Amino acid sequence: MSFINYAAREINCKIVYYGPGLCGKTTNLQHVYAKSTSETKGKMISLATETERTLFFDFLPLDLGDIRGFKVRLHLYTVPGQVFYDASRKLILKGVDGVVFVADSQTERLDANIESLLNLRDNLEEQGFDLDKLPFVIQYNKRDLPNLSSVEELRKLLNPTAVPDFEASAFEGWGVFETLKGIAKLILIELKKGQR
Amino acid sequence: MLGKQDSFVLYDEELIRFTKVLEKLLHDSNAGSAFLIDKNGQLICAVGETDKLDTTSLASLTAGNIAATGGLAKLIGEKEFSILFHEGEKDNIHISIVGGRIILVVIFDNRSSLGLVRLRVKKAGAELQTILDDLITRTEESQKAGGSPFAEITEEDIDNLFS
Numbered sequence: 001m002s003f004i005n006y007a008a009r010e011i012n013c014k015i016v017y018y019g020p021g022l023c024g025k026t027t028n029l030q031h032v033y034a035k036s037t038s039e040t041k042g043k044m045i046s047l048a049t050e051t052e053r054t055l056f057f058d059f060l061p062l063d064l065g066d067i068r069g070f071k072v073r074l075h076l077y078t079v080p081g082q083v084f085y086d087a088s089r090k091l092i093l094k095g096v097d098g099v100v101f102v103a104d105s106q107t108e109r110l111d112a113n114i115e116s117l118l119n120l121r122d123n124l125e126e127q128g129f130d131l132d133k134l135p136f137v138i139q140y141n142k143r144d145l146p147n148l149s150s151v152e153e154l155r156k157l158l159n160p161t162a163v164p165d166f167e168a169s170a171f172e173g174w175g176v177f178e179t180l181k182g183i184a185k186l187i188l189i190e191l192k193k194g195q196r
Numbered sequence: 197m198l199g200k201q202d203s204f205v206l207y208d209e210e211l212i213r214f215t216k217v218l219e220k221l222l223h224d225s226n227a228g229s230a231f232l233i234d235k236n237g238q239l240i241c242a243v244g245e246t247d248k249l250d251t252t253s254l255a256s257l258t259a260g261n262i263a264a265t266g267g268l269a270k271l272i273g274e275k276e277f278s279i280l281f282h283e284g285e286k287d288n289i290h291i292s293i294v295g296g297r298i299i300l301v302v303i304f305d306n307r308s309s310l311g312l313v314r315l316r317v318k319k320a321g322a323e324l325q326t327i328l329d330d331l332i333t334r335t336e337e338s339q340k341a342g343g344s345p346f347a348e349i350t351e352e353d354i355d356n357l358f359s
Contacts, residue, residue, distance in 0.1 A: 001203060001204065001236060002203045002204075003203065003204045003205075003206070003234055003236070003238040004203050004204070004205045004206070005205075005206045005238075005240075006205065006206060006207045006208060007206055007207065007208045007211035008206075011346075012238045014236060014237070042250070042252045042253070043250050043252070043253050045253055045256065045257065047260070056260060056264070057260060059237075059253070059256045059257075059260075061252045061256075064357045064358075065356075065357045067346075067349060067353050067354070067356075067357060068345060068346065068348065068349060068353065070345070070346075072357060075237065075238075075256065087267055088264070088267075090267075091260070091263040091264060091266075091267055092260075092263075094235070094236060094263060095234075095235070095236030095237075181358050184357070184358075185354055185358075188346075188349060188354045188357075189354070191346045191349070192346050192347060192349040
């Protein structure tokens, strides 16, 4: 649910990074924050536990630039990935414009990815969204590590509808902006089709 | 009423009306600053001493706060907690929900009092509700007329954002 501000000539869109615990959602935002200029980014907020696990959400506001005289601002959020924080995850999905699913490519996390993706679909439905109709991209993260599932296998299990997908290592910093661009494009195309 | 997936649209006229109500609220309650925030965390307008505040963060955290307490309310069978109050050593924050859709935040110190702020917020809330209703009507009319300014966006425009 974008916020179109004619008074300030701004469009604000909400993007949520979803995925299983320790898949790299916060690391994605940290990389975007580290590589963005101070003119384009706002303050990054992390509501985390003492052991730096996300407790409620991370938040990063980002300016993309102007389109047809409107400043495009993205509000990036992560959810807490750990299974028992489900109540919080539902809250963060409220009013979402686009979702990035961050998959952990390590073979031992395959089941956790599948479970998290199902949880995403269920939680979106509770908010009145259909994942198949929402701007949605998938990132296969941690491609720098050994012991990985192949992209083909991940695609087959996590991306049967062939939404845009991206390989990445948020830790090393590659693939992060490609993913962000991917989802931002889909949201803007949706906006063009008609006000959501 | 706007559905869950509809865009929240703000026009100049309603912004001016919202701002006037907030300015009067600040004056009458002797508070430091006041904000209107969409429930999804977007800042709608801010008045008063806002220079030293990160208003974007304030908006996002307030919406998170309202969402979390809304979740708590549902757990115990309440629809929502429509008023929240946070008391600090110097500054206090009064948060209330207007029309189920937007959040009114008032920050005040010992030059005001909780009782006074609550009283003035109640009055301002009714006026803000009227403006919000007008805004929703206007948005619906505009959507029916199909006047989206983004229909003309091209792939090239979008690509240019990332070049």
